[in-house]
Amino acid sequence: MKKRKKDIVVKIAIYIPLVLLAVTIVYPFLWLICTSFKMESQIVTWPPVLFPRNATLNGYRSIWTRIPFLKYYWNSVVFAGGTTMIALLFDSMAGYAFARLNFKGKNFCFWIVLCTMMIPFQVIMIPLYMEEFKAGLIDTYAGLILPRAADAFGIFMMRQFFISLPKDLEEAGRIDGCHEFRIYYSIIVPLCKPVFATLGIFIFMGNWNELLYPMILTTSEEMKTLQAGIAQFMGKFTVEYGVLLAGACLVILPIMIAYMMAQKYFIQGIAMSGMKG
Amino acid sequence: MKSILKKISSYTNRSDRAGYFFIFPAMCILLIFMILPLAASIVFSVLKFDIMWNKVEFAGLENYIKAFRDARFLNALKNTFLYTAAVVPGEIILGLLTALAIYKNGKLHNFFRGVFFMPVVCSMTIIGIIWMFLLNPDIGTISWYLMQMGMKPVAFLKVPELALPTVIVVGIWKDFAFPMVIFMAALNNVPVSYYEAAEIDGAGSVAKFFRITLPSIMPSITFLIVTTLIKSFQVFDQVKVMTDGGPLRRTETVVQYIYIQGFENLNMGYASAVAEILFFIILVFSVVMFRRLQSGEEM
Numbered sequence: 092m093k094k095r096k097k098d099i100v101v102k103i104a105i106y107i108p109l110v111l112l113a114v115t116i117v118y119p120f121l122w123l124i125c126t127s128f129k130m131e132s133q134i135v136t137w138p139p140v141l142f143p144r145n146a147t148l149n150g151y152r153s154i155w156t157r158i159p160f161l162k163y164y165w166n167s168v169v170f171a172g173g174t175t176m177i178a179l180l181f182d183s184m185a186g187y188a189f190a191r192l193n194f195k196g197k198n199f200c201f202w203i204v205l206c207t208m209m210i211p212f213q214v215i216m217i218p219l220y221m222e223e224f225k226a227g228l229i230d231t232y233a234g235l236i237l238p239r240a241a242d243a244f245g246i247f248m249m250r251q252f253f254i255s256l257p258k259d260l261e262e263a264g265r266i267d268g269c270h271e272f273r274i275y276y277s278i279i280v281p282l283c284k285p286v287f288a289t290l291g292i293f294i295f296m297g298n299w300n301e302l303l304y305p306m307i308l309t310t311s312e313e314m315k316t317l318q319a320g321i322a323q324f325m326g327k328f329t330v331e332y333g334v335l336l337a338g339a340c341l342v343i344l345p346i347m348i349a350y351m352m353a354q355k356y357f358i359q360g361i362a363m364s365g366m367k368g
Numbered sequence: 369m370k371s372i373l374k375k376i377s378s379y380t381n382r383s384d385r386a387g388y389f390f391i392f393p394a395m396c397i398l399l400i401f402m403i404l405p406l407a408a409s410i411v412f413s414v415l416k417f418d419i420m421w422n423k424v425e426f427a428g429l430e431n432y433i434k435a436f437r438d439a440r441f442l443n444a445l446k447n448t449f450l451y452t453a454a455v456v457p458g459e460i461i462l463g464l465l466t467a468l469a470i471y472k473n474g475k476l477h478n479f480f481r482g483v484f485f486m487p488v489v490c491s492m493t494i495i496g497i498i499w500m501f502l503l504n505p506d507i508g509t510i511s512w513y514l515m516q517m518g519m520k521p522v523a524f525l526k527v528p529e530l531a532l533p534t535v536i537v538v539g540i541w542k543d544f545a546f547p548m549v550i551f552m553a554a555l556n557n558v559p560v561s562y563y564e565a566a567e568i569d570g571a572g573s574v575a576k577f578f579r580i581t582l583p584s585i586m587p588s589i590t591f592l593i594v595t596t597l598i599k600s601f602q603v604f605d606q607v608k609v610m611t612d613g614g615p616l617r618r619t620e621t622v623v624q625y626i627y628i629q630g631f632e633n634l635n636m637g638y639a640s641a642v643a644e645i646l647f648f649i650i651l652v653f654s655v656v657m658f659r660r661l662q663s664g665e666e667m
Contacts, residue, residue: 105469108469109466109469109470109480112466112484113480113483113484115541116483116484116486116487116541117483117486118509119495119498119499119502120486120498122498122501122502122509123494123498126501134507135506135507136507137506137507137512138512139507139508139509139512141509180393181393181394181397182394184390184391184393184394185390185391185393185394185395187390188386188387188390188391189391192386192387192390193384193387194384194385194386194387194388195384197387200391200395203395203398203399203403204394204395204398207398207402207403209651209654210402210406210647211598211601211602211646211647211650212602213602213604213622213623213626213627213643213646213647214405214406214409214643214644214646214647215401215402215405215406215408215409216405216626216627216630216643217409217412217626217630217636217639217640217643218404218405218406218408218409218412218640219401219405220630220631221408221636222400222401222404222405222408237397237401238397238401238402240393240397241393241394241395241397241398243398246394270386271386271389271390272386272389275390296489299491300489300490300491300492300493301491302491302492302493302604302605302608302609303604303605303608303623303627307627307631318491318493321493321494321497322493322608322609325497325609326612332501335497336497336501339494339497339498342491342493342494343490343491343494346489346490346491347486347489347490350485350486350489354482354485357485357489358481358485358549361488361546361549361550362549362550362552362553
């Protein structure tokens with residue numbers, strides 16, 4: 092009996108802080124959603140109220156006209172989506188080669204790949220900008236997508252995955268005389284679905300949330316992505332909170348929806364990035 | 369067309385060529401957009417030039433020396449160090465504590481995990497905007513709670529002494545679930561038999577933790593310290609959005625300073641030198657940390 096009581100006390104001692112912590116996490120998001128539906132007067136009122144009295148869609152209506160929000164959205168979709176698709180292709184091709192093929196200089200090339208993982212973005216951001224400037228890639232989708240079209244982390248993850256596949260998978264194809272790329276897309280790629288899901292989410296999310304990178308490589312209003320656009324908006328229109336917050340909601344909406352639906356993949360991807368060490 | 373393809377496929381059938389073909393796109397990207405700029409950055413840092421490439425002078429180590437005499441740079445360095453020194457232990461310890469509380473599988477625990485991880489997937493820009501409002505002394509909820517507790521509202525982000533700690537807390541709040549998730553996987557990998565054997569030997573919870581749990585998750589701790597360190601040194605998003613380096617440059621970080629020098633003041637050579645210094649610091653810390661913790665692992 093005594094042990095039981097102790098167990099319950101311990102459990103409570105653990106759960107109370109957990110619940111409090113959870114409240115601090117949930118509350119800001121709840122606040123964001125509620126406030127995006129409030130009228131301006133309600134947002135700046137004191138004492139602050141959480142739930143809106145007269146819900147309004149004003150913020151959501153105005154955001155599209157206040158700033159080129161639709162353009163920003165489209166840019167983010169093209170950037171994040173395009174990069175993800177191309178990166179999955181290039182990363183898996185490279186990962187496959189490092190895992191299953193043999194060629195001279197393989198280890199040297201892989202070593203180069205690993206080294207790029209250590210390069211912080213800030214070190215290359217200025218030369219990258221100048222490179223793209225000279226090549227006329229500033230303010231273009233290609234300019235945003237290309238530098239991210241392959242990344243060391245993705246190559247590494249794909250390689251680890253391919254190593255874990257049964258050894259003789261390609262043999263059947265080789266005996267039949269298929270050339271390597273055919274083997275790749277007919278046999279190997281269909282098996283990649285779970286890794287593609289995990290890595291794809293990881294890449295998409297990373298690029299959707301990027302601020303500094305698109306901020307540097309785009310100068311015109313037309314080409315800014317959501318994060319850069321909204322960060323800019325904040326400085327200029329500091330009084331239209333409702334509009335700003337409605338915009339903020341719309342920015343995190345796709346990621347949140349994807350997260351709710353595929354939570355497992357998100358967390359798995361992150362955990363996998365930790366297990367590689 | 370067919371004959372060209374046949375020619376290509378006659379090449380790609382040889383394993384060597386196949387390998388090169390497959391790594392070609394990725395290697396091109398990495399070489400052109402990462403390795404090349406890295407080399408260029410080093411070259412830029414010893415030059416002085418303006419945006420139009422009109423007066424290119426070799427400046428040797430002048431930019432580097434200038435940096436260490438630059439009070440604004442040293443301030444940014446100090447802020448970045450403080451931020452890192454607080455966020456790395458903060459995130460990891462909080463992550464470990466929560467992981468220990470919820471790592472055993474169960475619906476309730478999955479729920480907590482799902483909730484705690486939400487801020488990780490959001491962009492720092494949005495998180496920064498939300499917290500700016502909540503912390504606002506005039507209309508923010510936090511201020512209201514403070515008043516309920518009998519305190520005066522505080523302008524967290526405008527008071528010089530409080531701005532950096534506030535940014536630090538938000539940083540930890542956002543990302544602690546990352547270490548938490550890694551720890552959860554690591555904790556679940558510790559064989560139950562270890563704990564059972566310890567219990568038979570009469571070990572209490574504390575002993576079990578320090579003798580079994582902690583050593584078993586050492587690799588994850590190492591990984592997290594190194595990665596969080598690297599990430600924290602590069603802090604930019606939250607200070608740009610929440611304080612823009614203020615008040616009085618108390619939250620200005622090195623990356624922000626590089627951005628200002630390179631893209632606002634257009635001192636590209638100098639900015640490159642500062643970037644190289646940052647790179648070097650990150651490299652040194654990572655290697656030192658990694659070595660020390662690895663030798664700890666081997667015990």
